[in-house]
Structures are given as structure tokens and as C-alpha cells.
Amino acid sequence: xxxxxxxxxxxxxxxxxxxxxxxxxxxxxxxxxxxxxxxxxxxxxxxxxxxxxxxxxxxxxxxxxxxxxxxxxxxxxxxxxxxxxxxxxxxxxxxxxxxxxxxxxxxxxxxxxxxxxxxxxxxxxxxxxxxxxxxxxxxxxxxxxxxxxxxxxxxxxxxxxxxxxxxxxxxxxxxxxxxxxxxxxxxxxxxxxxxxxxxxxxxxxxxxxxxxxxxxxxxxxxxxxxxxxxxxxxxxxxxxxxxxxxxxxxxxxxxxxxxxxxxxxxxxxxxxxx
Ligand code: NAP
Numbered sequence: 001x002x003x004x005x006x007x008x009x010x011x012x013x014x015x016x017x018x019x020x021x022x023x024x025x026x027x028x029x030x031x032x033x034x035x036x037x038x039x040x041x042x043x044x045x046x047x048x049x050x051x052x053x054x055x056x057x058x059x060x061x062x063x064x065x066x067x068x069x070x071x072x073x074x075x076x077x078x079x080x081x082x083x084x085x086x087x088x089x090x091x092x093x094x095x096x097x098x099x100x101x102x103x104x105x106x107x108x109x110x111x112x113x114x115x116x117x118x119x120x121x122x123x124x125x126x127x128x129x130x131x132x133x134x135x136x137x138x139x140x141x142x143x144x145x146x147x148x149x150x151x152x153x154x155x156x157x158x159x160x161x162x163x164x165x166x167x168x169x170x171x172x173x174x175x176x177x178x179x180x181x182x183x184x185x186x187x188x189x190x191x192x193x194x195x196x197x198x199x200x201x202x203x204x205x206x207x208x209x210x211x212x213x214x215x216x217x218x219x220x221x222x223x224x225x226x227x228x229x230x231x232x233x234x235x236x237x238x239x240x241x242x243x244x245x246x247x248x249x250x251x252x253x254x255x256x257x258x259x260x261x262x263x264x265x266x267x268x269x270x271x272x273x274x
Contacts, residue, residue, distance in 0.1 A: 003214070003239040006136050012251035015135075016057050019258055022266075022273050023058040030265035031060045032090040032116065032257075033082045037075065037101065038068040043094045050092065053254045059261055062088060072101045076109050083111040089268060090116035090261035095157075113267065116260035119157065124267075125260040130162035132252025133194060133215050134169065140213055140241045145170035148189050152176045152203075152229070153196035158217055162194055183207070195229040205234035214239040217249050 023030065032054055036047050047063075054061040064078060075093075082091050091114045097103050112120045118127035137144060149171040153159030159175060166173045176186050187193055187207040195203050196217035208214060218229030228245030236242050243249055266273055 001237075003236040003242040004140075005236075006139060006215075006241055006243045006248060008132070008136055008243055008248040009251045011136065011139055012132075012255040015255050016053070016258065019255075019262055020057045022262060025273060026262070026266060026271060027269055028265060029058065029060050030090070030261050031062060031085075031088045032092060032261045033062045033064060033085075033088045035064045035066070035075070035078065035082075035091070035093045037066045037070050037094075038098050040096070043096070047094050050254055050257060053258055054261075057258055057262075059258060060087075068098055070098075070101075072105060075101060075106060079106070079109045083109075083114060086268075088114065089265035090114055090257075092117055092257065113264055116257055116264055118161070118260065125263065126165070126256070127157065127161045128256035128260065129158050129196075129217065129249060129253045130165050131256040131259075132249055133162050133217065134165050135256075136215060136243060136249065136252060137192060137213055142213060142241075144192065147171045147191040149173045149192040149194065150176060150187055150190035151194045151196065152183075152187075153194075153198075153217070155196065158196040162196070162217075166192070166194075197229050199229055200227050201229070201231040203230040203235060205231060205238050208235050208238045210238055211240040212238070213241045214243070215249065216243050216245050219245060219250065 034047055051061045082088050091110050093106055107119045110120055112122040115123040116125055118125040149166045151159055151163045154175050154177045163173045163175050184207045188209050190212055192213045194215045198218050200220045200222055216228035216230040220227050226246050
């Protein structure tokens, strides 16, 4: 039997429709500052997609495109202005930053409540990609509690926070990384398998338990094509549910960014919509 493909694009569209309705009820237009340093082509694409999504739901986006020679202190002084600007409820600094800028210093300089990426240690927002992943898993209607989840990757942006969210949902969680021995032995245990490595076909059919939910976070360029971490064509014969790349986790990440920006704007005015 072939896996049911989890359509992240269509789930994201549904959420965006709801977000648009919420914005229409808000006493103010939410504002998102989008900061891009340098000319990384992938970052330029992501920023364009995020701005387009803002427009779709009615969030005003303010763009700050800075060149490669921008110093850390230039960027810090821009962030200080954005932190004080009442029309800006969310600040997004597109990563990766050029090597001469310390990303951790930059993230910590964003006011936690405006850190809509959820990267600041004190941010009240759930990081976007992990939040989107949980929504995709929940869309299957499979109960997460008591399931065995295996997460590949331990980054602060994806691996660790998604593992924490799965623990909150009462799954039993194992995190694997580049030092993990016998990866296949671990992945074969997974009722829920999340791969956030960034290596094409690291997950093959013989690593997946029959009937598992497989979430492919990886984004890799192969021959000018975007592919995930999962050997999709073969894994779909073993998994019960599988996310595609593109059209799986990616659209959910952007949608969760919009949601966090709206939450931030609503909180500023103590406006309750939930
Ligand atoms: P990262 O910081 O490079 O982390 C990769 C993780 O994979 C590390 O923890 C690394 O282990 C682990 N790893 C490497 N080789 C491994 C192996 N052979 N077996 C098991 N684990 C291994 O990357 P990231 O920022 O978390 O992103 C991961 C992937 O997700 C990338 O492809 C990225 O483009 C994609 N991504 C997609 C979205 C989206 O919205 N679709 C959002 C964010 C990221 P060590 O810690 O030991 O090095």
C-alpha cells in the first residue's frame, strides 16, 4: 500500500485563510520587518516567499536589504530601531548571516516578543518549522501520545525544538545526529520519523517502520531540483503518511511565521482572538 501524502501546501492555505479572517478583526495591521544581509540566492527566494505570504493575509512587510559589507554593529543599530517601532510586531533576520556577523548576538538583540522566528531563548513564540511539523503530524489524526518518535538532527532551529514539542505531546523521543551508531536500528523503531539533516536519500525504505509517519524537513538542491532527505519513491511503499519536498514542511514554516506575527500584534494590544 502506498503512503498517504501529507499536502503541506493545502494545509497551509487553509490556515492562511483563517489568519486573514483574524487580521480583518484586529484593531491594527500587523507589521513584519524582513532583514536580509548579503546576496545569498536561496535567502533571496525565501525572503520573497515570506513577503508574498504576508501580502496574501494582510500583514504589512517592511524590507531591509543590506549589502555584504554591513557590520555587526550596523545590524545591531537597525534592530534597536525596529525594536522600538510600534508598527513593527515581528522582526525576521534571514539566516544564514555573512561569516563576519555573529548570528547568536543578532538573535539575542531582537526583543523576545518580536522574535517571530522563535529563536531567542526568551521568545514566547514557538519556532516556525517545528510548529509546522507538529501541525502536519496532527493533520493525520494519529494520536502522538505514547508513540515512539525519532528525530534526525539536533540543531537549535529544527531538531531540538521539534523533539521538545513531541515530548510535550507525550511521545517517547530519540534524537539522532552525526555521532549516532546504528542509525537504521534507531529509525526502524519510529512510529513518527522526522528527518532534519540536509542530505538527499539519507532515509531509505529499509530504515522505515511499516506504517510510520515520515516528515521530511530536508531541503537539498540536486541537479537544480529541490529534494528532501527521504528517498520518497521507495519510502512511500512503507510509510503510512509522508510529506513531499517541496510542498510539505516548507509552506507550513512560512505560515507559522505569519501566525507568530499576528499573535505578537494581538498581544501588543491585549487583543484576544483565541
Ligand atoms: P544543521 O544545523 O546543519 O543540522 C543538521 C543535523 O543533522 C545536525 O544535528 C547533524 O548532526 C545531523 N546529521 C548530519 N549527518 C547526519 C547523519 N549521517 N545521521 C544523523 N544525523 C546527521 O541543519 P538545520 O538547520 O537543522 O536544517 C536541516 C535541514 O532542514 C536542511 O536541509 C535545511 O535546509 C532544512 N530546513 C528546512 C526548513 C523548511 O522550512 N523546509 C526549515 C529549516 C531547515 P551533528 O549535530 O552531529 O553535526
